[in-house]
Amino acid sequence: MEPGVIIREYTIPANDFVVAGEASSSVRKLLNQMGVAPAVVKRTSIAMYEAEINAVIHGHGGRAHVEIDSEKIVIRISDDGPGIPNVELAMQEGWSTAPDSVREMGFGAGMGLPNIKRHADAFHLDTEQGRGTTVNIIVHFR
Amino acid sequence: MTVREFAAQYGYRIVTEESASLDRPITGVYSCDLLSWAMAKVSAGDVWTTVHTNLNVVAVASLTGAACVVIPENIEIEEPTVTRANREDVPLLSAGHGAADIAVRAYQAVHGDVWPV
Ligand SMILES: Nc1ncnc2c1ncn2[C@@H]1O[C@H](COP(=O)(O)OP(=O)(O)OP(=O)(O)O)[C@@H](O)[C@H]1O
Ligand SMILES: [Mg+2]
Numbered sequence: 001m002e003p004g005v006i007i008r009e010y011t012i013p014a015n016d017f018v019v020a021g022e023a024s025s026s027v028r029k030l031l032n033q034m035g036v037a038p039a040v041v042k043r044t045s046i047a048m049y050e051a052e053i054n055a056v057i058h059g060h061g062g063r064a065h066v067e068i069d070s071e072k073i074v075i076r077i078s079d080d081g082p083g084i085p086n087v088e089l090a091m092q093e094g095w096s097t098a099p100d101s102v103r104e105m106g107f108g109a110g111m112g113l114p115n116i117k118r119h120a121d122a123f124h125l126d127t128e129q130g131r132g133t134t135v136n137i138i139v140h141f142r
Numbered sequence: 143m144t145v146r147e148f149a150a151q152y153g154y155r156i157v158t159e160e161s162a163s164l165d166r167p168i169t170g171v172y173s174c175d176l177l178s179w180a181m182a183k184v185s186a187g188d189v190w191t192t193v194h195t196n197l198n199v200v201a202v203a204s205l206t207g208a209a210c211v212v213i214p215e216n217i218e219i220e221e222p223t224v225t226r227a228n229r230e231d232v233p234l235l236s237a238g239h240g241a242a243d244i245a246v247r248a249y250q251a252v253h254g255d256v257w258p259v
Pocket of ligand 2: 050053054111112113178
């Protein structure tokens with residue numbers, strides 16, 4: 001491990017909306033404590049929140065791995081859920097397969113993945129049907 | 143106009159506890175019940191109205207930097223949401239008005255009586 005690299009691991013439980021968002025919330029606090037620019041903290045936490053919520057809702061839960069150095073934050077959120085059959089479609093604004101149970105809570109606009117793409121400096125999605133999904137996000141501090 | 147003044151002016155009830163965040167100025171208004179749509183569109187300083195009262199509302203308000211959340215039509219606000227809002231320092235207001243009526247008032251509070259074309 002490189003010196004000065006901060007590593008954090010979080011578990012993301014499935015369909016638990018009390019805990020949902022805790023991982024991104026704690027990363028946000030960490031970045032604020034480190035004195036990262038507020039605009040960068042905002043972009044990072046929105047991108048991570050959307051990926052975290054997707055793991056909660058669509059991915060049967062998963063985990064987050066976060067690495068922070070002096071220049072950037074690298075976030076990897078992975079789950080062992082059903083995967084995404086058509087990534088191009090999933091990336092479109094408005095496309096959603098969210099069940100009614102979560103639409104009632106306000107999810108399902110089909111804006112989560114586009115929000116991640118908009119806020120991240122680098123965004124990469126690895127997914128395999130029946131295996132799971134990994135969302136990679138990089139945000140540079142300057 | 144601050145969140146506190148806005149609440150007083152229109153008789154909206156402040157549901158969260160006393161906090162300095164009630165003295166933040168409101169600078170805009172956004173109304174939407176789709177959370178990740180609101181996540182993309184709510185600007186810092188906005189009054190955000192939504193009929194949802196679950197915990198995720200606090201996350202969206204806090205991440206976007208909304209000045210406050212106004213829950214319309216006296217919809218009952220879930221207790222865990224109030225607790226979380228206190229923790230995250232997100233002011234929650236309860237209004238008798240519907241979302242459109244709240245939006246008009248917030249718009250006036252921010253921009254005055256003159257409507258842009
Ligand atoms: N981790 C995941 N596992 C499986 N499918 C996923 C995952 N993340 C996203 N998807 C699929 O991609 C679609 C679009 O995701 P996106 O986050 O953009 O919208 P949403 O979650 O449906 O609604 P919103 O995020 O606006 O509340 C989802 O409806 C789902 O079909
Ligand atoms: Mg989503």
